[in-house]
Amino acid sequence: MSHELDFVDELRRRFPARSPVHTGIGDDGAVISGHESEQTVVVTDMMLDGVHFDLSQTTAELAGRKAIAVNLSDLAAMGCRPTAAFISVAVPGLAASRSLLSSVYDGIERLAEEYQFTVAGGDTNAWDGPFAINVCMTGVPMGSRAILRSGAQAGDLLAVTGPLGGSLGSGRHLTFEPQLKTARQLIEHVSIHAMMDISDGLAIDLHRMMDASGTGALIDSNLIPIHQDVPGTLSAAEQRHAALTDGEDFELLIAVSADQLAKLSQARVCELTEIGVVTQECGCRISVDGATQPMVPGGWQHS
Amino acid sequence: MSHELDFVDELRRRFPARSPVHTGIGDDGAVISGHESEQTVVVTDMMLDGVHFDLSQTTAELAGRKAIAVNLSDLAAMGCRPTAAFISVAVPGLAASRSLLSSVYDGIERLAEEYQFTVAGGDTNAWDGPFAINVCMTGVPMGSRAILRSGAQAGDLLAVTGPLGGSLGSGRHLTFEPQLKTARQLIEHVSIHAMMDISDGLAIDLHRMMDASGTGALIDSNLIPIHQDVPGTLSAAEQRHAALTDGEDFELLIAVSADQLAKLSQARVCELTEIGVVTQECGCRISVDGATQPMVPGGWQHS
Numbered sequence: 150m151s152h153e154l155d156f157v158d159e160l161r162r163r164f165p166a167r168s169p170v171h172t173g174i175g176d177d178g179a180v181i182s183g184h185e186s187e188q189t190v191v192v193t194d195m196m197l198d199g200v201h202f203d204l205s206q207t208t209a210e211l212a213g214r215k216a217i218a219v220n221l222s223d224l225a226a227m228g229c230r231p232t233a234a235f236i237s238v239a240v241p242g243l244a245a246s247r248s249l250l251s252s253v254y255d256g257i258e259r260l261a262e263e264y265q266f267t268v269a270g271g272d273t274n275a276w277d278g279p280f281a282i283n284v285c286m287t288g289v290p291m292g293s294r295a296i297l298r299s300g301a302q303a304g305d306l307l308a309v310t311g312p313l314g315g316s317l318g319s320g321r322h323l324t325f326e327p328q329l330k331t332a333r334q335l336i337e338h339v340s341i342h343a344m345m346d347i348s349d350g351l352a353i354d355l356h357r358m359m360d361a362s363g364t365g366a367l368i369d370s371n372l373i374p375i376h377q378d379v380p381g382t383l384s385a386a387e388q389r390h391a392a393l394t395d396g397e398d399f400e401l402l403i404a405v406s407a408d409q410l411a412k413l414s415q416a417r418v419c420e421l422t423e424i425g426v427v428t429q430e431c432g433c434r435i436s437v438d439g440a441t442q443p444m445v446p447g448g449w450q451h452s
Numbered sequence: 453m454s455h456e457l458d459f460v461d462e463l464r465r466r467f468p469a470r471s472p473v474h475t476g477i478g479d480d481g482a483v484i485s486g487h488e489s490e491q492t493v494v495v496t497d498m499m500l501d502g503v504h505f506d507l508s509q510t511t512a513e514l515a516g517r518k519a520i521a522v523n524l525s526d527l528a529a530m531g532c533r534p535t536a537a538f539i540s541v542a543v544p545g546l547a548a549s550r551s552l553l554s555s556v557y558d559g560i561e562r563l564a565e566e567y568q569f570t571v572a573g574g575d576t577n578a579w580d581g582p583f584a585i586n587v588c589m590t591g592v593p594m595g596s597r598a599i600l601r602s603g604a605q606a607g608d609l610l611a612v613t614g615p616l617g618g619s620l621g622s623g624r625h626l627t628f629e630p631q632l633k634t635a636r637q638l639i640e641h642v643s644i645h646a647m648m649d650i651s652d653g654l655a656i657d658l659h660r661m662m663d664a665s666g667t668g669a670l671i672d673s674n675l676i677p678i679h680q681d682v683p684g685t686l687s688a689a690e691q692r693h694a695a696l697t698d699g700e701d702f703e704l705l706i707a708v709s710a711d712q713l714a715k716l717s718q719a720r721v722c723e724l725t726e727i728g729v730v731t732q733e734c735g736c737r738i739s740v741d742g743a744t745q746p747m748v749p750g751g752w753q754h755s
Contacts, residue, residue, distance in 0.1 A: 269482035285588035
């Protein structure tokens with residue numbers, strides 16, 4: 150929503166993390182530490198009819214699938230595998246609610262089978278409003294601990310796990326595969342400094358990672374991988390702009406040392422596309438056709 | 453909602469608990485086991501404008517308070533103290549949303565201070581629908597493990613932590629104190645076989661505990677404590693009926709051995725009201741003016 154970044158900052162100031170919470174508001178998920186070596190990670194996302202999907206255009210099964218998949222993407226971004234899902238739904242009226250719910254849960258069940266988590270609780274309500282679904286998921290680190298977005302270091306390389314742009318227009322936002330497998334491969338092979346998923350578009354999400362890390366970034370616009378869902382009828386500049394700003398890509402953005410990225414490249418375990426570097430100087434910049442300029446949430450300032 | 457019990461049963465069959473989930477759908481919360489001795493409990497409740505509160509009659513602060521308090525009540529029912537809350541909201545439009553949200557979070561903050569948990573994450577969205585809020589909370593057992601509703605044993609006594617009825621009519625459902633302190637006192641002094649909170653009315657919730665435990669119950673209607681919020685203008689029978697069926701009491705229902713209840717009574721740590729016994733024979737019965745009859749979700753069959 151409008152001003153969401155400001156609002157999240159306000160909430161973070163208002164609700165500092167108390168033990169046993171290790172990392173609270175502001176990352177893809179929260180980290181709760183139990184025993185010293187054991188972390189539980191919690192993520193949550195609410196999806197609303199007319200905002201995140203449109204039930205007049207989309208099946209309820211895909212709506213249920215998306216509600217889970219965006220949370221799985223958050224867990225992947227934290228370097229975690231899922232353990233349990235808690236699903237609250239508000240369904241309009243009573244007449245068609247049972248078949249609607251049944252379809253929503255069909256979409257959920259497929260991902261529960263594929264990624265082996267338990268639907269362990271929830272809340273079901275009827276009301277006069279549109280369909281709404283909230284999913285809260287728990288997970289545990291695939292490696293020794295959760296990976297935060299705040300660990301990027303000056304000199305790190307920035308990379309993404311796949312091409313960006315065109316997700317909403319193509320409907321890919323309903324069917325994307327959360328990057329759990331890639332996250333596992335990365336964690337098994339290299340040490341990652343920072344990771345997050347690209348949900349609001351690289352131009353916004355890169356700022357979030359750099360702000361959290363106290364660093365800046367310099368991106369080369371020519372290196373940004375453009376998804377085939379971005380219409381080929383657009384100009385080259387428009388395509389890069391779409392890749393930066395469309396959002397709902399649910400690929401991972403990673404900050405990793407050059408050594409580790411080279412190691413990964415040699416091992417050929419997964420495809421990463423290098424897009425830029427982390428800088429000591431704060432702020433995000435982008436080079437477009439040889440000229441470097443500030444990167445803004447809308448991409449870059451067109452001259 | 454209508455048929456919610458059936459629907460919960462269907463979900464429970466569809467989504468059996470997978471490791472590390474120990475107890476899934478069907479209790480006040482789910483139990484996730486990490487290390488063998490360490491359990492995390494997760495509860496969730498969604499609250500909707502026009503269903504669980506009415507923002508044309510109630511402050512947003514009380515709506516936020518209730519959304520947290522019902523989850524704290526679920527944690528108390530599991531014998532757990534809260535650790536973290538995850539809050540998703542859908543707010544109508546954009547114009548008044550910031551002040552609405554600020555008031556909602558005022559109500560949340562008071563309980564976070566009082567019960568010392570962290571607001572550790574969430575999701576904020578604007579839409580064309582009414583105000584909706586989902587809270588998911590994590591907690592840890594106050595004793596050695598979470599207390600389920602499935603542990604009642606034939607011969608146990610049934611008791612409640614306070615008077616019932618009149619909660620919705622009086623507005624108490626917005627201001628009630630979750631029974632965390634009482635739960636702690638109980639756990640410190642005695643061994644409890646089963647516990648749950650009374651949210652849909654004793655007549656419904658007692659069935660849930662007995663079904664989960666594979667037992668039955670015989671309740672004495674004269675023993676049911678009637679809240680002063682139940683109008684005194686009602687007949688004695690109507691008052692008992694209100695206490696059984698009004699719901700949203702958020703007192704705790706407890707199954708405990710007679711020995712343990714006597715020990716508690718001697719220690720005078722908290723007030724419990726004995727209302728009946730757990731029976732080997734399944735089904736819930738109630739004695740009304742000397743005659744025993746089946747207890748139904750609506751209370752009892754009036755002749």
